[in-house]
Amino acid sequence: MLDEVNSQCPVARAxxxxxxxxxxxxxxxxxxxLRRFSEFQKNLGLAKNIxxxxxxxxVECGLLALQPASDGSAYKEYVLTEKGRSVFPIVVxxxxxxxxxxxxxxxxxxxxxxxxxxxxxxxxxxxxxxGRVLRAEDCQRTLVRHT
Numbered sequence: 001m002l003d004e005v006n007s008q009c010p011v012a013r014a015x016x017x018x019x020x021x022x023x024x025x026x027x028x029x030x031x032x033x034l035r036r037f038s039e040f041q042k043n044l045g046l047a048k049n050i051x052x053x054x055x056x057x058x059v060e061c062g063l064l065a066l067q068p069a070s071d072g073s074a075y076k077e078y079v080l081t082e083k084g085r086s087v088f089p090i091v092v093x094x095x096x097x098x099x100x101x102x103x104x105x106x107x108x109x110x111x112x113x114x115x116x117x118x119x120x121x122x123x124x125x126x127x128x129x130x131g132r133v134l135r136a137e138d139c140q141r142t143l144v145r146h147t
Contacts, residue, residue, distance in 0.1 A: 008143060017061045018087065022046060022054045027084065028091050030064065035077035063087065093124050 006012035018024060022044070029043055041051050055078060058064040063084035069075040095112055103109050112121045126134045 017057070017063070018090070020054065022050060023058060024091060024094070026051075026054055026058060027063065027080075027087055030078065030080050030084065031088060031091065035079060036069070036075060037078070040078075058084070089124060092121065096121075096123055 018027075025044055026040055029040055034040055034043060037051065037055065040046070040055070041048060044051065046054075055064065059066055059078070061083075062081055064078045065081050066076050067079055069077050092112065099109065099111075113119060114121060126139075128134050128138075
């Protein structure tokens with residue numbers, strides 16, 4: 001549970017849901033089209049009890065929804081919700097940071113490409129309302145109340 005100071009921080013709240021490695025890896029696989037428990041388990045090599053608990057959390061938090069299988073079988077499928085799909089830029093940002101800093105030159109790795117063109121996805125940038133690229137030193141935190 002978050003303390004009073006961190007309860008006002010969107011990063012701290014997001015980490016309560018997304019701060020677990022497996023949660024992000026499950027969402028990564030969901031973006032790649034995986035839907036069934038067995039697909040996630042095979043791709044991640046994760047113990048079934050851990051996978052079940054992470055999938056349950058992602059459903060409870062509204063990032064995934066459990067629905068009948070699209071092929072009409074008795075299975076259930078986990079599908080991304082709008083809230084879940086909105087995590088995509090976070091996963092892309094982590095991927096791009098990892099590509100930049102955690103691989104040696106010539107080391108094999110997966111790549112994210114635009115399905116339509118086959119070209120690599122451009123680096124994410126944080127931009128001001130007027131389109132300027134912002135760096136960390138250009139920003140500050142402030143407390144706001146949304147109505």
